Amino acid sequence: xxxxxxxxxxxxxxxxxxxxxxxxxxxxxxxxxxxxxxxxxxxxxxxxxxxxxxxxxxxxxxxxxxxxxxxxxxxxxxxxxxxxxxxxxxxxxxxxxxxxxxxxxxxxxxxxxxxxxxxxxxxxxxxxxxxxxxxxxxxxxxxxxxxxxxxxxxxxxxxxxxxxxxxxxxxxxxxxxxxxxxxxxxxxxxxxxxxxxxxxxxxxxxxxxxxxxxxxxxxxxxxxxxxxxxxxxxxxxxxxxxxxxxxxxxxxxxxxxxxxxxxxxxxxxxxxx
Amino acid sequence: xxxxxxxxxxxxxxxxxxxxxxxxxxxxxxxxxxxxxxxxxxxxxxxxxxxxxxxxxxxxxxxxxxxxxxxxxxxxxxxxxxxxxxxxxxxxxxxxxxxxxxxxxxxxxxxxxxxxxxxxxxxxxxxxxxxxxxxxxxxxxxxxxxxxxxxxxxxxxxxxxxxxxxxxxxxxxxxxxxxxxxxxxxxxxxxxxxxxxxxxxxxxxxxxxxxxxxxxxxxxxxxxxxxxxxxxxxxxxxxxxxxxxxxxxxxxxxxxxxxxxxxxxxxxxxxxxx
Numbered sequence: 001x002x003x004x005x006x007x008x009x010x011x012x013x014x015x016x017x018x019x020x021x022x023x024x025x026x027x028x029x030x031x032x033x034x035x036x037x038x039x040x041x042x043x044x045x046x047x048x049x050x051x052x053x054x055x056x057x058x059x060x061x062x063x064x065x066x067x068x069x070x071x072x073x074x075x076x077x078x079x080x081x082x083x084x085x086x087x088x089x090x091x092x093x094x095x096x097x098x099x100x101x102x103x104x105x106x107x108x109x110x111x112x113x114x115x116x117x118x119x120x121x122x123x124x125x126x127x128x129x130x131x132x133x134x135x136x137x138x139x140x141x142x143x144x145x146x147x148x149x150x151x152x153x154x155x156x157x158x159x160x161x162x163x164x165x166x167x168x169x170x171x172x173x174x175x176x177x178x179x180x181x182x183x184x185x186x187x188x189x190x191x192x193x194x195x196x197x198x199x200x201x202x203x204x205x206x207x208x209x210x211x212x213x214x215x216x217x218x219x220x221x222x223x224x225x226x227x228x229x230x231x232x233x234x235x236x237x238x239x240x241x242x243x244x245x246x247x248x249x250x251x252x253x254x255x256x257x258x259x260x261x262x263x264x265x266x267x268x269x270x271x272x273x
Numbered sequence: 274x275x276x277x278x279x280x281x282x283x284x285x286x287x288x289x290x291x292x293x294x295x296x297x298x299x300x301x302x303x304x305x306x307x308x309x310x311x312x313x314x315x316x317x318x319x320x321x322x323x324x325x326x327x328x329x330x331x332x333x334x335x336x337x338x339x340x341x342x343x344x345x346x347x348x349x350x351x352x353x354x355x356x357x358x359x360x361x362x363x364x365x366x367x368x369x370x371x372x373x374x375x376x377x378x379x380x381x382x383x384x385x386x387x388x389x390x391x392x393x394x395x396x397x398x399x400x401x402x403x404x405x406x407x408x409x410x411x412x413x414x415x416x417x418x419x420x421x422x423x424x425x426x427x428x429x430x431x432x433x434x435x436x437x438x439x440x441x442x443x444x445x446x447x448x449x450x451x452x453x454x455x456x457x458x459x460x461x462x463x464x465x466x467x468x469x470x471x472x473x474x475x476x477x478x479x480x481x482x483x484x485x486x487x488x489x490x491x492x493x494x495x496x497x498x499x500x501x502x503x504x505x506x507x508x509x510x511x512x513x514x515x516x517x518x519x520x521x522x523x524x525x526x527x528x529x530x531x532x533x534x535x536x537x538x539x540x541x542x543x544x545x546x547x
Contacts, residue, residue: 162369164365168370171362171431175386263373
């Protein structure tokens with residue numbers, strides 16, 4: 001146990017070291033007057049374009065100390081959650097339907113392909129018109145992004161269910177409905193989970209991009225406001241907070257995945273007798 | 274017409290044609306095959322690889338509708354449109370366990386589909402796990418079990434419904450020789466308890482003789498048909514590893530192999546040419 005812990009500790013230390021070096025580099029290059037300017041003609045130009053790490057840090061501390069950020073973060077996370085849940089539900093439902101109905105699938109095929117190849121971010125202004133500047137226009141954008149990831153995975157998942165598994169269930173007396181519940185759905189779910197990291201990430205992107213294009217709250221809105229006043233430190237603070245929460249979301253998804261997918265063998269796991 | 278002395282399974286003049294992949298006309302997998310399995314009889318079907326043995330079994334199971342010919346189950350006509358053969362259990366060659374279900378949930382799947390309350394189903398399931406030697410492994414997932422354990426789980430999954438007919442498609446072909454002989458003995462012991470009718474597909478002649486009452490030899494494909502029907506009068510109960518040494522077994526083996534050999538060579542030549 002001890003032996004395994006040591007290299008892991010070393011890895012963590014090295015990772016923190018890289019972060020530290022980056023911040024030091026950032027500070028050295030941007031602190032006004034610290035080193036003679038070699039690209040910009042004025043000493044405070046670098047700080048103007050790239051911000052300063054200590055100022056960014058204090059903006060973040062201030063956000064959390066005053067509690068100003070919580071409302072915005074809450075809105076962004078709510079949009080992410082709604083976008084993900086609604087998009088995944090639609091993706092699952094329509095994916096199952098099209099995979100099990102060859103005629104419907106053949107009819108819908110060009111439309112699905114068309115929608116998928118469309119850069120869906122361009123829909124954001126339309127959603128803003130349809131759903132207003134509140135959370136629903138962001139949710140709608142998230143839904144369009146999440147839907148296709150989940151849809152294609154479910155479609156593929158159902159199509160690739162082993163024929164043996166279906167024949168076996170039929171021989172054991174499963175009706176069509178029972179086949180759907182105990183073969184197609186769990187099989188599709190495993191593919192949905194495989195795409196979960198992707199889907200949650202896209203829901204987050206949908207929420208932030210939506211906010212950025214027009215909103216009255218949310219972290220994307222904070223960034224937009226700061227950009228309007230050339231407050232680059234606040235922009236970087238927003239980006240860092242978003243990054244931290246994206247990482248946290250990803251970790252949460254990983255935990256959920258591990259809990260729900262116990263039946264799947266892991267690569268490192270040897271077969272037990 | 275339903276009569277009490279009807280055979281458990283009757284395949285009458287079955288022909289199966291499939292559309293060819295390369296468009297060179299239909300491929301006839303099975304041609305004019307007639308096969309009976311009496312009540313309580315253990316029948317093995319042997320034939321060279323790729324001769325359409327599984328096709329025949331799928332027809333018997335009602336999973337595949339033959340191009341022509343009829344299937345009768347205890348005197349009743351089986352129509353693929355009405356669904357599968359409800360009185361048969363099917364053990365597949367490949368793994369057909371649900372990977373997302375634990376051992377016990379796999380075993381009781383059939384009971385669950387039939388609407389048996391979960392408490393009853395689990396009690397029966399545990400009993401079956403004990404019978405196939407998997408007591409205490411009910412909470413393992415299939416991927417946590419060895420190949421032999423998965424086969425036993427599949428056996429319990431099929432037998433828990435106590436089907437009148439057992440269809441088995443090379444169920445043990447993926448196992449190593451020792452595990453395989455253990456499984457064959459276990460199958461015979463379970464079969465001896467209530468003497469189901471069994472249609473057992475294999476390419477292994479020794480396995481066929483040591484398990485069966487009757488061995489049917491199929492010709493090489495395409496257009497497979499039975500070319501020999503041999504009664505196996507070896508005493509029961511049998512031990513599959515010991516019975517292989519007896520002179521009666523060896524004589525039977527020689528006799529059936531003589532009928533099979535030519536077909537095996539034909540199949541081999543056809544595969545080599547392709």
